Amino acid sequence: MSTAVVVLLAVGVLSWLFRVGAITLLPATRLPPPVRRLLDHAVPAALAAMVGAGIAGGAALPDLASRLPVLAGAVVTAVLAWRVRGIVLPVMAGLAAAWVLSVLVI
Amino acid sequence: MTSTPFLERSVVAAAVRDTVPVAASIAPLALVIGATAARSGVPVAADMVGAAFIFAGAAHLAVLTTLGAGALTALSAAALINVRLLLYSASIEPRFRRQPRWFRWLGPALLIDQTYLLVTARDDLAEPARFRRYWLCAGGLLMGCWVATVALGSVLGPLLPEGVPLDAAAVAVLVGMLAPRVKALRPAAVAVAALLAAALLPGGLGLLVGIVAGAVVGVALDRWAS
Numbered sequence: 001m002s003t004a005v006v007v008l009l010a011v012g013v014l015s016w017l018f019r020v021g022a023i024t025l026l027p028a029t030r031l032p033p034p035v036r037r038l039l040d041h042a043v044p045a046a047l048a049a050m051v052g053a054g055i056a057g058g059a060a061l062p063d064l065a066s067r068l069p070v071l072a073g074a075v076v077t078a079v080l081a082w083r084v085r086g087i088v089l090p091v092m093a094g095l096a097a098a099w100v101l102s103v104l105v106i
Numbered sequence: 107m108t109s110t111p112f113l114e115r116s117v118v119a120a121a122v123r124d125t126v127p128v129a130a131s132i133a134p135l136a137l138v139i140g141a142t143a144a145r146s147g148v149p150v151a152a153d154m155v156g157a158a159f160i161f162a163g164a165a166h167l168a169v170l171t172t173l174g175a176g177a178l179t180a181l182s183a184a185a186l187i188n189v190r191l192l193l194y195s196a197s198i199e200p201r202f203r204r205q206p207r208w209f210r211w212l213g214p215a216l217l218i219d220q221t222y223l224l225v226t227a228r229d230d231l232a233e234p235a236r237f238r239r240y241w242l243c244a245g246g247l248l249m250g251c252w253v254a255t256v257a258l259g260s261v262l263g264p265l266l267p268e269g270v271p272l273d274a275a276a277v278a279v280l281v282g283m284l285a286p287r288v289k290a291l292r293p294a295a296v297a298v299a300a301l302l303a304a305a306l307l308p309g310g311l312g313l314l315v316g317i318v319a320g321a322v323v324g325v326a327l328d329r330w331a332s
Contacts, residue, residue: 004143005152007169007177011184012159018188019214022196037328038321039189041296045320046187047284048297050168052304053313054277073274074281081285090285091134091278098274 068105073098117236120228121243128220129251135163135279136252140259141266142170142276150260157256161249162188162218164283167276172313179313186317194222201225201241204234213238216245292327299323 017025055074057067064071077094084090136157143153148170160166165184172180194217202210224244231237288294300320304312 002148002152003177004146004148004169004173005156007173007180007184008148008152008156008166009159010181011165011169011188012156012161014181014185015160015162015165015188015191016215018191019195019217020211021192023199023202023214024210034325037325039193040328041293041321041324042186042317043190044284044287044293044297045300045317045324046168046183047164047280047287048300048320049304049313049316050164050171050183050187051277051280051284052301052306052316054171054273054280055301056305056312057273070274070277073278077278077281078285081282082289086131087279087282088131088134091275091282094278094281095275098278102274 065105069098069102072101117239118243121240122247124224124228125244125247128224129248132163132220132248132252133255135167135283136255137259137262138275138279139163139166139170140256140261141263142167142259143256144260144263146170146173148260150257153260154253154257157253158249160184160188161215161252162191164280167280171273171276175311175313179311183313183317186314191217194219198222198225201231201237205238209238213241213245216241216249218245218248220248221245292324292331295327296320296324 051074055067055071057070073094075094076097077090080090080093081087139157140150140153143156144150148156156166156169160169165188168183168187169180172183195214198217202213205213221241221244225231225237225241228240231240284297288297297320300316300323302316303319304316306312307315
């Protein structure tokens with residue numbers, strides 16, 4: 001079994017534990033307050049960190065020129081996602097911007 | 107009494123009616139996940155099992171995009187993303203309190219952002235059996251559509267031309283999920299701190315430091331505001 005499959009299954013088990021955690025295993029009211037305060041901000045922090053890592057392309061101090069299409073796609077998506085409801089249109093527009101720019105750069 | 111079958115049909119119809127547009131809204135993410143998995147060499151069947159087990163797009167995508175930085179990094183990133191499910195389960199626990207034991211253990215497997223928002227938006231699910239039918243129907247339908255769309259992405263992914271920037275698609279989907287959450291100043295500051303730290307530090311270290319930095323900035327701002 002490949003590493004990817006093992007990690008996917010492990011994340012599945014962990015996710016299920018989170019899901020039943022406060023329903024069946026341990027009431028959330030018993031979590032320490034500092035942990036609950038950190039958890040309040042975990043979602044935007046995690047999503048933003050993944051965006052940052054995705055724009056950088058996995059390398060420190062990235063070569064911005066080569067990552068420009070990804071950056072442009074992210075900016076177009078962000079601007080539209082703030083203005084319209086739903087994720088489909090912003091993502092399609094962002095992907096189109098990235099695609100056009102990658103063709104121009106190449 | 108004929109009212110029970112009628113109620114069963116009405117709650118099922120309501121669940122389907124509520125779920126179809128939600129399933130359509132998450133389809134782009136599922137397609138990107140399937141295509142990314144195919145490009146990463148993950149077999150379609152394995153990715154479908156992963157999609158059903160994880161049943162959470164951002165965490166699934168995190169595994170696929172951070173695996174290059176190591177299994178532990180991918181596992182940690184996905185865990186930090188999905189830890190919000192603990193908060194959802196705490197919030198929704200009263201709806202599960204009077205349910206049968208099997209449902210209290212297996213029903214939460216369908217808990218995601220969308221099912222949480224669907225049931226918390228309805229005020230007609232106080233009766234346990236009615237909640238259970240709605241939950242299983244909406245969550246089951248959503249999971250079925252999700253896994254099928256991930257599989258479709260896995261099949262279509264290899265057919266895409268080499269020039270298609272799939273990494274841009276993955277980032278765009280994440281930005282689309284992030285943007286509605288950061289309209290206020292505090293979550294925006296959390297996001298900026300996390301994004302910069304993750305972008306400026308290498309690979310998996312940047313991702314983990316970014317998440318922690320964002321959460322710490324959030325807590326600091328909470329204290330400052332109070």
